[in-house]
Amino acid sequence: MAQQYEKNSLSLFDAVAMGTGVMIGAGILALTGQIAEMAGPWFPLAFIAGAAVTGFSAYTYVKMSNTWPSAGGIGMILTKAYGPTTIAAGAALLMALSMVINESLVARTFATYLMRGLGLEPEGWLVPAIGVGLIIFAYLVNAAGNRSVGLFSQLMAVLKVGGIAAFGIAGLWAGGISFEAADDGDGRAGAGFLASVALAILAFKGFTTITNSGAEISDPHRNVGRAIIISIAICVVVYLLVAFAVGSSLPLDQIIAAKDYALAEAAEPALGRVGFYLTVALALVATASGVIASIFAVSRMLAMLTEMKLIPHSHFGMPGTIRDHTLVYTVVIAGMLTVFFDLSRIASLGVFFYLVMDILIHWGVWRRLREEIGARGWILLMAIALDVIVLIAFATLKWQSDPLIVIIALSGMAAIFLFERVFLTLNPPPREATHGDHAAIQEKHHSVS
Secondary structure: OOOOOOOOOEOHHHHHHHHHHHHHHHHHHHOHHHHHHHHHHHHHHHHHHHHHHHHHHHHHHHHHHHHOOOEOHHHHHHHHHHOOOHHHHHHHHHHHHHHHHHHHHHHHHHHHHHHHHOOOOOOOOHHHHHHHHHHHHHHHHHHOOHHHHHHHHHHHHHHHHHHHHHHHHHHHHHHOOOOOOOOOOOOHHHHHHHHHHHHHHHHHHHHHHHHOEHHHEOOHHHHHHHHHHHHHHHHHHHHHHHHHHHHHHOOHHHHHHOHHHHHHHHHHHHHHHHHHHHHHHHHHHHHHHHHHHHHHHHHHHHHHHHHOOOOOOOOOOOOOOHHHHHHHHHHHHHHHHHHHOOHHHHHHHHHHHHHHHHHHHHHHHHHHOHHHHOOOHHHHHHHHHHHHHHHHHHHHHHHHHOHHHHHHHHHHHHHHHHHHHHHHHHOOOOHHHHHOOHHHHHHHHHHHO
């Protein structure tokens, strides 16, 4: 099951399918109800605000990837900006873990929709058990190689983007568009809306899956950026269609009550029992492909960081390449998170890890690389400011409602950076890692072997 580096093994369509696969799997299915709970009747607008923030953020990734496309691109960006330092390695691990968190989020969402489709309440040990089963299936697909992932992602992307968009159109046709403005008199609704934008950003973060497979995409200097822009644009349209359809079919209190399976709950009053089952089927397709695409990208990112000597590695007696091993690590960690955390806490942890990493990337590029890549400084600073605003709002709301997850997130981030500090002090990385040049490392590795 060797997972070799395969240059030009992914087409533009493959890359777009991977990006939309991760975004739609997590965003509209796992997070719609949670966003509605925070934002109130304004929740469809949270997706628009999240897309706007993501647009500023994606600018940095597009500029960096067009200049230096790399398999495992987030680590490349960080090491270009900071060198082989604790900040670069720690932030890269935050990104990798946020992607693993996304896998567990989507896996539990798959289990929730499956149980609703079978007429069962999504609770108890069956939810994590089914989620872990999906993760194991995703591992088997990834172990079959890049081409299997690409073909599977293409098929799934066409089915779910078309199907979920059709659900949104049909829901709007049946229920119309009707939202009443939230009462914002005491200011709490506004704060809740800002906090909900943090979750909406999480719904778009799947575009980084494309960055993390940059050097494996054909004509990467053009196609990485194009794939990111196309994926985000597709998801904006799909998210808005579905958000308005859900809001038109169900009152807000029912959306919140069914927040882990809001689309299925909204389908029946709008489209009948057949619509309910079709929506469940689409949800299963979307979540399954989302897990497969995310595992594909994060395992390669971890392999890159390992080869750059920025994180430790042990094969634990397993045969195969480093990518085979990081694939196993990815699914094991995702499985553990699926077992021990519920959807709300998984999503919250992902928000903290991702936004902190994102801020560090923009800051590093603004300080050291913006002239080299031809980036506009004000866009980078705007991306930082927007991230900080929504992160503060989200942390404040979570501190009031669930302080334990804030403590877990802060403790986890502190532990990651402390661990990297100790590891890099004891094991200084090689000179190549200073430039984050994963392609050069790969060429050297293959020439030796």
